[in-house]
Amino acid sequence: MHVLTELGAALAAGSVEVVDLTTPLTPETPILQLPAPFANTVGLSMTPVSAFDDAGPGWAWNDLRLGEHAGTHLDAPSHWITGRHGRSVDRIEPARLVGPAAVVDFTAEAAADADALLELEHLERWEAEHGRFPQNCWVLLRTGWSARGEDPARFLNADEHGLHAPGPSVAAAQWLAAHPHVSGFGVETVGIDAGVAGGFDPPFPAHHHLLGADKYGLTSLRGLDRLPVLGAQLVVAPLPVVGGTGSPARVLALVER
């Protein structure tokens, strides 16, 4: 039997499940807050076009406003100075949007320290335990952060020094960017960099290194605790906004039950 026929049968039988890893988009979905003088993006707002009224008696619909980098979203290379001449979100090869998920469990470290940095050693230890990251994979950093929900105070976790959320060190970002099998890097937090990473050298090393190497970022994921360490297939679905530096995205995983 062909693999797609088998997949269809497994989906119908429920032995393969579609798991949604996307944060629902609402006007309350938390948005990155950069300090002045930097400009910030907008969260979702909705304007009714009609609502079963004179403007449309039989139908309701809305217009949307939102940032390319609002909610669960993909960072494309052209978002960053290092990838400036690289791909915009519409030019990402479809083959890069479907691939194995490799989950790095960083929940204990993130629970102990909101500023915990994923170090080179964590990634090397993962490969020592589970084998090499598979070809075309999305490395997903499981931090438990999505359990903080929609409350910006807990999710963005800002104080007078800025945001506090886990993310990769400079060396870990560089290693992921250089790994020939890594297609992208996904996180539960608001951005692929740590909260304090604006002060690193280079600033925002995950953006700097990954987007500069034609690798993609994926943020505000949920439900990573529903994935096995290895074995799920991830489907990453940004809108193909022509010239876009990223896009809100739907992220689904195919998971064996």
Place this chain on the structure above:
Amino acid sequence: MHVLTELGAALAAGSVEVVDLTTPLTPETPILQLPAPFANTVGLSMTPVSAFDDAGPGWAWNDLRLGEHAGTHLDAPSHWITGRHGRSVDRIEPARLVGPAAVVDFTAEAAADADALLELEHLERWEAEHGRFPQNCWVLLRTGWSARGEDPARFLNADEHGLHAPGPSVAAAQWLAAHPHVSGFGVETVGIDAGVAGGFDPPFPAHHHLLGADKYGLTSLRGLDRLPVLGAQLVVAPLPVVGGTGSPARVLALVER
């Protein structure tokens, strides 16, 4: 070998391909034009937040404005009066977003007559030839319409009587809505109803019947000529806009090469 492991191997080997069926989103992407007094939705517009400048020296990003029903998009039940108390786009079960594609070739009819209606007989003939529509399937109406490109004059194909584009008859829409295996209905045109369907009884029967039966619409698809009649798996990825009547969507197909 488990089916997801096999799928991973097939994707890596290129024997399963990811085919993008989404129309790239640009400010020129054609939008449905309803006659007065009905309100219309907006197409895409982009506003820069920063562009490697003082507002963000190391990064570029944009804010987006667009209709829920702009470009390639999903129609959710709550879009229509018949589905008013049904699901908004965020409440669609993930299991409904991945399923077999069943392609109905209507290119000859649509080429001969821009107002061609998909009739009950076409659907019955399809099942007589190919077997019953498979469980949880997306029926995709291949009309060749996407070859008309982005030019609204050719794509919307309006004259003083309104739009001219193919779509289902009242009976065909009713039949699709009643079919227990049909999950959704996708088209290459701007909407799931025929151009002249506003004058049918009921008006816009595809919207009326499908959305009233918890089935979903999918529009402005491209590249349906790259799919087999049966055998591809479709991934339909709208943004989970809470309370949304639909959403721009990325649509990918897994296809055996």
